[in-house]
Amino acid sequence: MSADAEGVAGTAGDGGAVGPLAIAGQPDAVRLPAAAVGQQAATTADAGADHRPARAAAVRRVGRRRRLPNRQVLVGGALVLVTICVALVSLVWTPRPPQAQDLSLSLLPPFWMDGARPGFPFGTDLNGRDLLSQIMAGAQASLFVGVASVVVGGTIGLLLGLLAGYFGGWIEALVMRLVDIQLSLPGVLLAIAILAATGKGLLNVVLVLGFVSWVQYARIVRASTLGVRAQEYVLGARALGANDARIIRRHILPNILPPILVVATINVSSNILAEAALSYLGVGVPLSTVTWGGMLNEGKNVFELAWWNALWPGLAILLVVFGINLLGDGLSE
């Protein structure tokens, strides 16, 4: 992407993100409190509406040279990269088969404690499974659910947001009503309720988490689309005879993409957290697939005896989510 396009995109995204909040005279303002809502909404706003002066400065600077990624992006990116590598390696190699049970090796402590055995640096669980191997394999499920559910939610949200922002009218009214409804309810609650009925399953978790997170995308896409649609180059394209599909593809989409990517990054982390919580509660991914939440679910009866069973999976979740959030914060600045 050229430096110029980046500048335009940044401004468009910024205007879009603050759009519904800033224009007080429009019907939009009536929806303001409901639009500023919810934990997800706050994260979204976090990502988008920060530092307008800084942005302006950045736009000016971009003319001369591309900005180096900041420290947050580097640290967060490194954590994410390590997790991806671990997940990839675990596809072909783990120290032991993650699900291999051996009751003679039950509850071995980690390497620095008395009674530890070489070959089991993180210790073992009640069934004698190697915790290091399970942690490595668990990275697969976490990343898969995180990314896949964002693809599902992002696609729904992008489509509905584009329709609402581009065409307006009753479509917009309908979509925004749906947004209001969904924003009023905590996603985890909805996810638990739906999964309680549909039953567990990796795919079910992906679909349900996607279904409860589309709202964030729909809101930001609609707001950005509204901003971009009024730009001169869109009017120009239309005057030249471009149809709606072409305008959306060539002019709207490239310009609303950056803010969507920031939301998507942060959404990956919140969906990884949600998956872990669901699997811990026993309504998420079934135990036949190794997940960090599932490890905590299985280990909860032995935590007093063998606390390391509680330590590793939680630490793994914390590091990945921390890394992704850091990356998202860095990207949004």
Next chain:
Amino acid sequence: MIGYLVQRLWQAILVLLAVSVLSFVLIFLSGDPVASLVPLNARQEDVDNIRRQYNLDQPIVVQYAIFLRRAVAGDLGESFKFRSDALSMVLGRLPNTMLLACTSMLLSMLISLPLGILAASYKGRLPDALSSLVALLGISMPSFWLGVILILVFAGGLRWLPASGSGTWQHLVLPTITVSAFATGLLIRLVRRSVADTMAQMFVVTARSKGLSERTIAWTHVLRNSAIPVVTVMGLQFGALLGGSVVVETVFAWPGVGWLMIQAIEARDLPVIRAAVLMLALFIVVINLVVDVLYTLLDPRIRLGAKAG
């Protein structure tokens, strides 16, 4: 103003209707509801009887109408497992959940307001970096895992506090910390941004150029104006806290709606699940409504906006 309230009320009713549709559909997502009511070897006529008894032979719209009429009258069915009224089971647990949500809200306010203001006043310096780190940890921590670790340290290792149950204030400490962690992280970031944004506003520059003292500027100009987004999100966080407590209650065996719901899921007790979802949603919608009304009182711009629109 009145127009806005009416619109807002209408929206709240829409949300509740949507939740009622969802909770009505739940029972069908799980397959044939009759299958969970009869033994495997039931005779066909028994199955048909039950189908008729539960109105499952009616068209789905009629079934929904019956469900809705009963729900409005406070009849959400009977627990499959305990054969008692599902709604009263949920209502009995609701005070515990509300208590936990309130203490958590209070704790996260007590932590996040000072830290957020501190961070904004020292933007880019050490206090800012530290409180931003705390905030980031708060929103990155799996809450149920934090609960487990707190139990291991303070109940298992140090034996200062009870690990689970309810009854005394000591039982409330660990669940409160656990539930509030996420909201605290979120609020620190919000307060920081809100205060920083306000400090960059022209009216603050003007106040400063008029020679007002920094203290006057802070209290009358900055904090009052930063309060608006913070109050909204705090009210709405309350809904999220209720949702989050579903997860955390289970860790601490805290006898609230969340734990009841998870137990009902394990027992496949759909009427109780349904009643729990409906009641939590009802509370969240009511709280959001109250927050929005308070918000209009705080922010004159919305009153004007509503008049214009």
